[in-house]
Amino acid sequence: MVKKTFQGRPLLPGKIEGKALDNADPAAFGRMIQYVFQDPISSLNPRKTIRQVIEAPLKRLYGMDRAQRAARIREIFAAVNLREEFLDRYPHEFSGGQAQRIGIARALAASPRIIILDEPVSALDVSIQAQIVNLLVDLQAERGLTYVFVSHDLGVVRHISDRVAVMYLGRVVEEAPKEAFYDGPLHPYARALLDAVPVPDPASRRTQAVRLGDPPNPANPPSGCRFHPRCPFATEICRAEAPALRDFGGRRAACHHAEEIS
Amino acid sequence: MRWITIKTLRAALTMWLVVTFVFFVLRATGDPAAILLPDDIDQATLEFYREKWGLTAPLWEQYVSYWKALFHGDFGISFRNNMDAFALVWERVPKTALLGGTALLIALVIGMPLGILAALYKDSWLDRVIMTTAVFGFSMPNFFLGILLILIFSLQLRMLPSSGSGTAAHLIMPALTLGTGFAAQIARYTRSSMIEVLIRPYMRTARSKGAGPMRRLAQHALPNASVPVVTILGFKVGELLGWAVVTETVFAWPGIGRLLTHSVAVRDLAVVQCIMIILALTMVFSNMIVDLIYGWLDPRVRVGAGTASK
Numbered sequence: 010m011v012k013k014t015f016q017g018r019p020l021l022p023g024k025i026e027g028k029a030l031d032n033a034d035p036a037a038f039g040r041m042i043q044y045v046f047q048d049p050i051s052s053l054n055p056r057k058t059i060r061q062v063i064e065a066p067l068k069r070l071y072g073m074d075r076a077q078r079a080a081r082i083r084e085i086f087a088a089v090n091l092r093e094e095f096l097d098r099y100p101h102e103f104s105g106g107q108a109q110r111i112g113i114a115r116a117l118a119a120s121p122r123i124i125i126l127d128e129p130v131s132a133l134d135v136s137i138q139a140q141i142v143n144l145l146v147d148l149q150a151e152r153g154l155t156y157v158f159v160s161h162d163l164g165v166v167r168h169i170s171d172r173v174a175v176m177y178l179g180r181v182v183e184e185a186p187k188e189a190f191y192d193g194p195l196h197p198y199a200r201a202l203l204d205a206v207p208v209p210d211p212a213s214r215r216t217q218a219v220r221l222g223d224p225p226n227p228a229n230p231p232s233g234c235r236f237h238p239r240c241p242f243a244t245e246i247c248r249a250e251a252p253a254l255r256d257f258g259g260r261r262a263a264c265h266h267a268e269e270i271s
Numbered sequence: 272m273r274w275i276t277i278k279t280l281r282a283a284l285t286m287w288l289v290v291t292f293v294f295f296v297l298r299a300t301g302d303p304a305a306i307l308l309p310d311d312i313d314q315a316t317l318e319f320y321r322e323k324w325g326l327t328a329p330l331w332e333q334y335v336s337y338w339k340a341l342f343h344g345d346f347g348i349s350f351r352n353n354m355d356a357f358a359l360v361w362e363r364v365p366k367t368a369l370l371g372g373t374a375l376l377i378a379l380v381i382g383m384p385l386g387i388l389a390a391l392y393k394d395s396w397l398d399r400v401i402m403t404t405a406v407f408g409f410s411m412p413n414f415f416l417g418i419l420l421i422l423i424f425s426l427q428l429r430m431l432p433s434s435g436s437g438t439a440a441h442l443i444m445p446a447l448t449l450g451t452g453f454a455a456q457i458a459r460y461t462r463s464s465m466i467e468v469l470i471r472p473y474m475r476t477a478r479s480k481g482a483g484p485m486r487r488l489a490q491h492a493l494p495n496a497s498v499p500v501v502t503i504l505g506f507k508v509g510e511l512l513g514w515a516v517v518t519e520t521v522f523a524w525p526g527i528g529r530l531l532t533h534s535v536a537v538r539d540l541a542v543v544q545c546i547m548i549i550l551a552l553t554m555v556f557s558n559m560i561v562d563l564i565y566g567w568l569d570p571r572v573r574v575g576a577g578t579a580s581k
Binding site (some may be wrong): 035036037038039040042043044046048051052053054055056057065066069070099101112115119 | 571
């Protein structure tokens with residue numbers, strides 16, 4: 010899944026830090042990559058205590074003994090601001106924010122190099138979202154982690170990312186350093202996305218975002234550039250030919266007219 | 272414990288309804304003395320037995336004195352052989368328990384693995400074969416399967432005894448007859464419950480954590496899928512007893528099922544009532560046990576479970 014993120018070109022060319030990634034062995038995979046999911050409570054087995062949930066990877070992936078596990082859990086719980094009294098409770102006894110901290114603790118416990126966060130805060134209250142995002146930023150800095158942060162919330166993305174990739178109908182259409190992206194994206198879809206972000210200021214009267222109509226059926230994507238039926242800049246070539254992801258000096262975009270638009 | 276009180280009250284209400292219903296229905300369907308005694312008996316003898324069995328008093332008086340006797344642990348005496356009704360029934364209980372227990376075991380040992388396999392390979396040929404067999408299994412009438420087994424294994428192959436009890440060989444066919452239909456149902460419940468659990472987000476989490484397929488099955492899928500299956504199991508114990516009546520008759524298995532059919536036929540009121548009370552008690556208790564297991568299986572319904580401070 011990870012490897013196919015960038016239009017068939019591997020984001021990680023089958024290797025992490027020089028070591029080949031073993032897809033066939035879930036344990037080897039688990040030591041390298043861990044996930045945090047959108048719905049924190051239902052992502053935890055309702056029949057297992059938090060201790061059991063977090064201990065499992067330590068036992069299975071690293072063969073830690075009881076004392077080592079206890080020490081590791083204490084360390085991780087302190088890192089994500091959870092109290093150890095939670096360890097013997099069940100998932101349904103927690104609020105969404107607490108459960109997501111547990112989800113993060115669970116992912117961290119396996120000491121992965123990469124954590125894939127699939128909409129990790131979109132199920133949470135806005136006030137809790139900020140706590141979790143800040144926690145993630147701190148953890149990343151402390152532990153030198155790589156995040157693949159999947160989100161619809163461009164505000165959160167701006168806060169947490171180093172590089173941003175925009176996907177449309179299953180393909181990456183633009184990939185750029187955060188500052189460059191938010192200063193002015195190259196792809197028309199990425200532009201429309203940024204224009205659609207609401208500004209919480211009634212005095213702000215900016216240009217009306219372009220209305221694009223409904224997205225096409227992803228099972229039967231349009232010919233050529235997949236965005237062409239909704240693109241205000243579309244021409245003949247867009248209908249006929251799928252644009253390649255081209256290099257624009259440190260950033261990439263898949264648009265035939267990227268030069269003219271920017 | 273409010274929970275226990277409610278459960279007990281509900282059980283008592285069930286028992287009262289069963290006893291009352293059986294009491295009146297049996298008496299509404301014919302005079303036991305006339306049925307049990309020879310046709311050419313003279314009026315005086317008939318009256319004598321009616322008096323002896325307490326059938327002359329008004330119905331409601333009979334009802335009240337029956338309850339009084341019940342509270343003293345007296346289930347009355349069998350009209351047929353003047354034995355204590357309870358002793359007569361109790362003597363048969365181990366036989367039925369053995370048959371029912373074996374059938375339940377067969378049902379679980381066959382039904383659960385098949386259900387799991389069908390769920391894991393959903394929509395494959397294996398799933399279809401298992402589910403077709405299951406439909407066949409519980410559509411086939413119990414007595415028919417029993418007679419079929421007797422035809423094949425007793426009359427044709429002469430491998431197993433067709434009736435009676437005593438050896439393990441006697442147990443095989445009745446237990447299979449009783450167990451297979453049940454196994455088919457358990458397979459279906461297990462399958463649907465597993466399918467539901469397999470798509471839950473925590474199954475994806477387990478996979479992302481690096482848990483292998485066997486571990487995901489044993490640690491994550493099965494414990495969660497077993498909750499509804501256990502619930503069904505409790506209700507099915509009563510059904511199993513109902514089927515046992517038929518099976519015991521087919522194989523002349525000397526359990527309470529056969530005693531029941533026989534006693535109903537000759538209006539042996541005390542024995543029938545005693546059996547009904549024992550069956551109803553079994554039902555009530557198996558449901559209570561299910562409630563307890565349920566709490567153990569599912570932490571969310573655990574009684575008195577605290578909730579985390581927000």
